[in-house]
Amino acid sequence: MTELATVPVRLGSRATSAAAPHSSISIASADTPVATRPTSLPTQCSNCHLKDLCLPCGMEEPDLERLDELSFGRRRVKAGEALYHAGERFQFVYAVRAGTFKSSLALADGREQVSGFHMAGELMGLDGVANGQHASGATALEDAEVCAIPHAHLNDLARSSTKMQMVMSRLMSREIVREHSLMMLLGSMNAEERLAGFLLNLSQRLKARGYSSQEFHLRMSRAEIGSYLGMKLETVSRTFSAFQQQRLLDVDKRHIRIVDLDGLTRVFQPQSH
Amino acid sequence: MTELATVPVRLGSRATSAAAPHSSISIASADTPVATRPTSLPTQCSNCHLKDLCLPCGMEEPDLERLDELSFGRRRVKAGEALYHAGERFQFVYAVRAGTFKSSLALADGREQVSGFHMAGELMGLDGVANGQHASGATALEDAEVCAIPHAHLNDLARSSTKMQMVMSRLMSREIVREHSLMMLLGSMNAEERLAGFLLNLSQRLKARGYSSQEFHLRMSRAEIGSYLGMKLETVSRTFSAFQQQRLLDVDKRHIRIVDLDGLTRVFQPQSH
DNA sequence: CGTGGCCTTGAAGAATCTCAAATAATGTGG
C-alpha cells in the first residue's frame, strides 16, 4: 500500500502523537485511493475534487465549462523522482493532484536551494514562462500525481476567455506575492520566527485542503526545511526542540502537533517592544 | 536643475572618483532632459527610447504598432515620494521612464523590508494582480517619472494579440525568476556573497541601459541595501570597506567603482573547494 | 542483524548584530 492511499485525517481529529504510525496523517489528498482510479480517464477540471483550490478556482459555470476543453494527461511520480529539472525545456504547467513536491535550484557549488513546497491543487512550473526553460526543478517528496497541462493550450484558452486570462495572470501574480513573503522571512527574521512562519503557513494550507491544521506529518526532511528557510538542518532541529520545550509544539520526528497556536503566532509576529 | 537632467555617463568613461560631483553618474535615464519634454505629449511605446528594455521588448512591427493603441499618462514622482502604497487598490502597472524606485513592504512591527529596486524600463506593480491590491509599495529614490498603464487596457490588448499576451506572461514570470535568485541570495549566501551579487546585478542592468558597468552612483542608502539583502546597515558598510581593502572596489560614499570584476564575480560564485 | 539515512544534541568557533561614538554632509532658521 502506497503512502498515497492513506486515510485523510478529519478536521479536529486528534491522534495520540507518539503512537500514531507514519502514514496516519498525510498531506496528500486521497479522497479516493489513486490505485483504484484509472489514469486513462479524461481529466476534467469541472468535476475535479480540487477545483476550488486549483486552476479553476474562482471560475463560474460558463467559463468553467470552457476549461474542460483543455486536454491534458496525468502523470505519476514516485517518491524522490524528479518531475522536471532546472534548465529543461518548458512545455507544461503542472498541477499537483496528490502528494507533495519541492522545487529547487542547484547552486554553482553543487548545493541545492529549495525554493518552495507544493501540495494538492497548487501549480508548478510557472517560472519557466520567462525563458522557455524551467528555472527550477521539481521533485516528489512522496508518491505523487500531477496534471500536465500544455502551456500552449493554456495560452489558447486565455485568449478566448477573459476570465481564464485573469485567472492565469492572478496565479502568476500570486506566485510573486508568495515569494515576497518568503523574502521577508529570509530577509528579516530569526530562526524561531522563520520556522514558526513555515509551520503556520503549512497549517493553513492543510486546513484549506480539509486536513487538520493542528496536527500533520511533514513530508520534507530537516535539511529541506533548512534549505528553504535559509538555515542549517541542525538549527532547524534545535528550533523544533525549543518549540517543544516552550510547549508550542509536540514534535515526534516528522509528526507535528501544534499545541499553542496563539503562542506560535506570537513567535512569528513579535509585537513591537 | 533636477537630478533627472544629469549627464549620462558614456560607456567606459572614467571619472576621478573622489572629485566627481554627486550627480555626475546617474541611474536615471536622461537622453533628453525631462524638463524640456512636455508631459502632455501622447506617449507611444514604439517611439520610446526604452522600447528595447520595457514592455515592448521583443515585439516586432505588426504587434508593436498595436501597442501604441495603449493610452496612458505619465507621472512625476519627487525623491522620497511614494508612487503607491501597499494595500492600495491596484489599477495601474507602472513602467519606470527615469529615476530609480524601491519597492517595500511594512512588517508587523513597523520595520520595512525592501523587496526590489527598479530602474528605467522596468515594470512595477505586477504583484497587485493577485488580489487587486498592491502587495508592496513603491517609493522614488530620486526625482523620477513613470508611465501609468491601466491594467485593464493591458488585459484588453493581451486578448487581441497573441504576442502581447506572451510578453505579459513572460514579464510576470521574469519577476518570479528574479525573486528566485534573490531567495537563493538570502537563503544560502554570506554577507560578502550577497553584496557582490547585488553589485554585479546592478552593474549589468546599468550596462544594459548604456551606462558604465564599472562605475556608478548608488541611489539607495546602506540601510535600504541592507534591508534588501537581509543584513544590517553596519554590515553593509563593513562589507563595502572589506571589498575596498581587497582591491575589488573603490568606494566613496555612494559612488562605486568596480576595480576587479573577475574578483567580485569569484566572491559571488565561490568555486567548490 | 548490520547498514545507511535521518534526527538530535553538545561544544567550540565564526559570522553577524547591537550598542556606541566619531565624522561628514545636508538642510534650517536666524
Add this chain to the structure above:
DNA sequence: CCACATTATTTGAGATTCTTCAAGGCCACG
C-alpha cells in the same frame, strides 16, 4: 553666512545567533 539639528556613514568592541564539527540514537530496510 553661520550655528545648529538632522541624517548617513564608518568603525570599534562586546554580545548573540547561527554554523561547524563530532558523536550517538533511532528506524526502516535488505
